Amino acid sequence: MPRLTSLLLLACAGLAQPFSAPGPQPGGSPHPGGGRTTEIDALAVDAARRIAPDLTAADFAFQAPKPVRIATCRYIDTRARRTVVFLVDDLGLTAEAIGDVRAALENFAGTIHPDDRVAVWRSGHGEGAWEQLTGEKETLRKAIARLEYNPRRAYYTLGAARTGAFNTGAMGALRQVVAGLSPLPGRKSVVLFSLGLADQPVADLDSLVAEVRRAQVSVYGIDPSIAHTHLDEKGIAGLARATGGELLAAENALPQALAQAVSGPDGYYRIGYHEPEMGLGRPQLALLRSGFQLLSSRPASETLADPLLSAATERQDELPRAMSDPFSTGRIGTRITPLFSNTPQGSALTVLVHLDTRD
Numbered sequence: 001m002p003r004l005t006s007l008l009l010l011a012c013a014g015l016a017q018p019f020s021a022p023g024p025q026p027g028g029s030p031h032p033g034g035g036r037t038t039e040i041d042a043l044a045v046d047a048a049r050r051i052a053p054d055l056t057a058a059d060f061a062f063q064a065p066k067p068v069r070i071a072t073c074r075y076i077d078t079r080a081r082r083t084v085v086f087l088v089d090d091l092g093l094t095a096e097a098i099g100d101v102r103a104a105l106e107n108f109a110g111t112i113h114p115d116d117r118v119a120v121w122r123s124g125h126g127e128g129a130w131e132q133l134t135g136e137k138e139t140l141r142k143a144i145a146r147l148e149y150n151p152r153r154a155y156y157t158l159g160a161a162r163t164g165a166f167n168t169g170a171m172g173a174l175r176q177v178v179a180g181l182s183p184l185p186g187r188k189s190v191v192l193f194s195l196g197l198a199d200q201p202v203a204d205l206d207s208l209v210a211e212v213r214r215a216q217v218s219v220y221g222i223d224p225s226i227a228h229t230h231l232d233e234k235g236i237a238g239l240a241r242a243t244g245g246e247l248l249a250a251e252n253a254l255p256q257a258l259a260q261a262v263s264g265p266d267g268y269y270r271i272g273y274h275e276p277e278m279g280l281g282r283p284q285l286a287l288l289r290s291g292f293q294l295l296s297s298r299p300a301s302e303t304l305a306d307p308l309l310s311a312a313t314e315r316q317d318e319l320p321r322a323m324s325d326p327f328s329t330g331r332i333g334t335r336i337t338p339l340f341s342n343t344p345q346g347s348a349l350t351v352l353v354h355l356d357t358r359d
Contacts, residue, residue, distance in 0.1 A: 038275050038299065040298060041268050041269070041270055043295040045293055047291050052292075055289065056073060059292070060288065061286050062283035063283060063285075063286055071274055073271050082117070083116075083117040083133070083184060084190075085181065086121065087123065087173055088101055088121065088193045089192065091123055091124045091169050092153070092195050094153075095149035097193075097225075101147065102144055104254045106144055117134070118134060118135070118140055119143070120143040122146075123170040124150045171203065178217050192236065197235070205238060209239055213295060219236075223249060223250060229248065335354040336352070339352065
């Protein structure tokens with residue numbers, strides 16, 4: 001039996017180059033009176049879970065030990081560029097449901113624009129390059145064409161087996177997708193297709209909600225087996241409502257449910273404020289207008305005190321982050337050379353992996 005004896009990583013270009021300080025950061029800038037002006041992105045919805053573009057600076061306030069003045073407040077419309085990941089739970093869909101989902105996504109593929117970023121994931125598979133975000137219709141259609149019934153579903157249809165497969169497969173994939181989308185700017189959506197979503201418990205729901213909200217991702221669930229929307233605050237319905245999405249009933253209405261999921265949310269607010277002193281901690285944003293709810297807020301960008309340390313830290317973390325990022329690994333130049341040999345101890349396989357760090 002051949003055995004793997006070594007894995008050599010050969011990197012070219014750039015690891016030994018000197019670091020230089022970056023230019024001005026978009027999320028923080030010096031203020032004439034000391035301190036800095038900082039921007040945060042916020043998602044706010046009304047009682048009907050719709051995002052309204054008419055809020056002003058007077059509708060927001062910061063909770064902090066010292067007064068914090070809001071300098072700017074603008075609404076950023078994201079309808080011109082969609083970032084959507086379709087997560088197909090092939091361990092939870094029948095052959096008929098998989099066919100319906102594939103047909104609906106094929107129709108959607110004809111509507112995307114070059115500026116859109118769309119990917120298709122399957123909970124029971126990992127296809128690497130086929131999971132990449134793309135704005136090309138043909139690339140997306142090829143990924144959609146790979147959707148097929150997973151015969152392993154027969155082992156995960158009932159009780160604890162189904163719950164375990166759902167939390168390990170679909171929810172595990174969801175966490176990975178959310179982590180990959182987090183660094184991307186603007187609003188992002190994940191659309192989960194599966195059966196029995198209204199009744200499926202989600203392990204560690206509060207932690208998952210916090211992760212999704214920090215990444216500013218909206219989660220939508222589409223269940224082709226239900227005819228009426230469930231308003232339960234548990235499971236996928238609770239996750240969806242807490243992140244600006246919705247659990248959609250799609251029995252005999254899958255194309256309509258898909259259209260509803262990809263049409264929103266339409267935008268978010270970017271709020272700039274003057275931070276008078278360092279060391280007070282980040283102030284907490286609050287929404288004052290009655291009937292509206294603040295779903296999430298986070299800095300538009302992070303600024304470290306030492307720009308040289310920031311550049312060095314980012315450079316050191318760049319390669320492992322790129323290798324683990326599900327939406328960037330397909331763009332890293334990679335060459336693999338397997339070397340087979342016989343030794344007195346037996347057969348051996350040495351694999352040389354070349355990664356182009358310029359990517």
